[in-house]
Amino acid sequence: MLISAVSPERVTLQAYCGCGTNKSPQSFRNKISVSPLPGVGESMQEMRSFAPCAHLLDHVDSSYLDCVWDTVALLLAQAGVIDVRTPFAHSWCFRTIEDVDTGVMVDLPPRAREKSVERFTGFWPEWRRIGSVAEAIDEWREELRSGRAVAVTGDAFWMPWLPYHEKEHMTHGFVVEGVEGGREPRIHVVDPYENVTRWGRAEPLATKISLGDLGPALDQGSWAALRSSGAPEPIDPVREVLANCEAIDGAHQEGTVSAFLSAHQEMTAEALRELTLETWLLTRDRELHALWLAEQGPGVEDFAGAMAEDVVPKWRKLRELTYVAVRRAEAGRSVPATVTDALAAALDAEARTARAHLSTDRIRRVTQ
Structure with missing residues (x-):
């Protein structure tokens, strides 16, 4: 036999x-x-738990999302959400938060993003702190056996597939699509992140890593699985654009923008590093919003053109200037005033674009 x-x-x-x-x-x-024999099948299933999602990487706007929300986007794609862009791209606003260490900072990724995800997809990510790694692995296996991959955040310094590995401590997210093995599990990682760093390029990928090698990255980390909350809300582009323009105009009228500008007049190396990060976030956010607008069709075409031609290029210019300026400051060289001028120009372009659309809408309402 x-x-x-x-x-x-x-x-x-x-x-x-x-x-x-x-x-x-x-x-x-x-x-x-x-x-x-009884128990054999169950034990084999315990050894291998998978909810594949690497084949859905091209559904994620990796070039524009940050390194945590891109993992949620991948989970949404795996859950069958067709429009993975709208939850992250429909909003255009300028909000700030007060940080104890760095002062006034732009609110990006926005604190309201989880509400946007739930609003337009019917799902929300349930985040949990990683206490015991062994317990977390068991919980991941349970989610995977139910067909749900999990998003995980940890310290990029200990993630060998990243250019940040052993160079910079920062929170970074990835997706676990599989766990195999018993005593020394191997983790199937899918990372949607895309960015150019000073140490090389981070690109979307799928890889495997032993828990022993990944373990240090999970200290103080978190993980999430999607939970269903009901039917998603249909998108109304015209309504969203008007609400966005009112929010941008309000940020200028209420002094949020001027306070941000005043807080970013200092050109020390540390201040420039913070501004460089904020500019990077703002530029990617505006680029993604412009992509979303271009897909929305009748009713917002003129506004989409203004965003692409007048707003996005100014943020891209500022991103380039801040990158060069921070390198100059770190080398002890002077920083040109063009950085603050370019920041003011980008914010001014947003105000003009928003107010022009609001004015056009008022005229349209009067003449109807």
Whole structure:
């Protein structure tokens, strides 16, 4: 008797005639398939838990999302959400938060993003702190067996597939689509992140890593799985654009923008590093919004053109200037005033674009 195939559900046995070592296909007489002993199938399933999602990487706007929300976008794609862009791209606003260490900072990624995701997809990510890594792995296996990949955040310094590895400590997210193995599990990682760093390029990828190698990255980390909350809300582009323009105009009228500008007049190396990060976030956010607008069709075409032609280029210019300026400051060289001028120009372009659209809308309402 020869075991010729094994699966968690069945064991296939083949009985052959003859003796010695002759086990050619012609010598087999019978093939039977039986259930394994109680517990064997279950233990094999425990060893391998998968909810594949690497094949959906091209559904994620990796070039524009940050390194945590891109993982949520991938989970949404795996959950069957067709429009993965709208939850992250529909909003255009300028809000700030007060940080104890760095002062006034732009609110990006926005604190309201989870509400946007739930509003337009019917899902929300339930985040949990990683306490015991062993317990977290068991919880991940349970989610994976239910068909749900999980998003995980940890310290990029300990993630060997990233250019930040052993160079910079920062929170970074990735997706776990599989766990295999028992005593020393291997983690199947999918990382949607895309960015150019000073140490090289981060690109979307799928890889495997032993828990022993990944473990240090998970200290103080978190993980999430998607939860359903009901039917998503249909998008109304005209309504969203008007609300966005009112928010941008309000930020200028209420002094939020002027306070941000005043807080970013200092041109020290540390201040420039903060401004460079904020500019990077703002530029990617505006670029993604412009892409979303270009898909919305009748009713917002003129506004989409203004965003692409007048707003986005100014943020891109500022991003380039801040990158160069921070390198100059770190080298002890002077920083040109063009950085603050370019920041003011980008914010002014947003105000003009928003107010022009609001004015056009008022005229349209009067003439109807």
